[in-house]
Amino acid sequence: GAVVSQHPSRVICKSGTSVKIECRSLDFQATTMFWYRQFPKKSLMLMATSNEGSKATYEQGVEKDKFLINHASLTLSTLTVTSAHPEDSSFYICSARDRVPGQNYNEQFFGPGTRLTVL
Amino acid sequence: SQQGEEDPQALSIQEGENATMNCSYKTSINNLQWYRQNSGRGLVHLILIRSNEREKHSGRLRVTLDTSKKSSSLLITASRAADTASYFCATAVNNDMRFGAGTRLTVKP
Numbered sequence A: 001g002a003v004v005s006q007h008p009s010r011v012i013c014k015s016g017t018s019v020k021i022e023c024r025s026l027d028f029q030a031t032t033m034f035w036y037r038q039f040p041k042k043s044l045m046l047m048a049t050s051n052e053g054s055k056a057t058y059e060q061g062v063e064k065d066k067f068l069i070n071h072a073s074l075t076l077s078t079l080t081v082t083s084a085h086p087e088d089s090s091f092y093i094c095s096a097r098d099r100v101p102g103q104n105y106n107e108q109f110f111g112p113g114t115r116l117t118v119l
Numbered sequence B: 001s002q003q004g005e006e007d008p009q010a011l012s013i014q015e016g017e018n019a020t021m022n023c024s025y026k027t028s029i030n031n032l033q034w035y036r037q038n039s040g041r042g043l044v045h046l047i048l049i050r051s052n053e054r055e056k057h058s059g060r061l062r063v064t065l066d067t068s069k070k071s072s073s074l075l076i077t078a079s080r081a082a083d084t085a086s087y088f089c090a091t092a093v094n095n096d097m098r099f100g101a102g103t104r105l106t107v108k109p
Helices: none
Strands: A004-007 A010-013 A019-025 A032-038 A044-051 A067-073 A076-081 A090-097 A108-110 A114-118 B005-007 B010-014 B019-024 B031-037 B043-050 B055-058 B061-066 B071-076 B085-093 B096-099 B103-108
Touching (some): A004 A090, A019 A032, A019 A114, A032 A067, A032 B096, A108 B043, B019 B103, B031 B061, B031 B071, B043 B055, B043 B071
Parallel strands (some): B010 B103
Antiparallel strands (some): A004 A019, A019 A076, A032 A044, A032 A090, A090 A108, A090 A114, B005 B019, B019 B071, B031 B043, B031 B085, B055 B061, B061 B071, B085 B096, B085 B103
C-alpha cells in the first residue's frame, strides 16, 4: 500500500506555543487529506477534511482558528495547533486519499500519528 | 462524529481461542474496514469489505458484513498474544472515513 508520513512523531511544548505537524503522502498524490484526533483509550475522531488548494472543512465542535490546516500541495498537508493548552494533548493522525487511477485509487492511507504533549 | 459502536468494548481471552468483535453503523456505506492499533501506535489496516460483499477472509481473519442490519463482525481465529491491541471498524461514507469506538482485545499467553 501507499505510505503516509508524519513529522514529528512526538512533540512536547509549553502552554501557549504553536505546534505544526506535517503530513506527507510519499509515493502518491493526495487531493484530499484528513486529520483525526485520538484521546487515550478512545477512538479516532475526524477533525477536518482538507482538499488541495482550498479551505479545510471542519467537523462540528472543532475550532478552525485553533487548528489551522494548510494543504498547499498534492503531497503535503500541515496542521498547526495554535496557542496550545494541556487539553490539546492528544494523538493526531493524518490520512491521505489516493486520487490517481490505479491499484490504490480512492483508498485512504493513514500516517503513523504524532503524539502532542502540552505542558 | 463517530459512525458506529463496537461490541464488546473490551475482550479478554486465552491464547488459541477465537475472538469475535462486532461493529454497527448508522448510515449507508461504500465499504467497511477494520484496523488494528497497538497502544500508542498508528493504525494497521487489516481488511476492507465492500458494501456488495458479505464475507471476506485474510489469513486468520474473517470479516462479515450485513448491510441490512448495518453491522459487521471481525473474527480472529487461533489468537496469539501478539494480537493484543485495539481493533476499530471504519466506514467510508461519501468522502471521509469514520471510526467506531473500538474493542480492546487482550490475549493472555
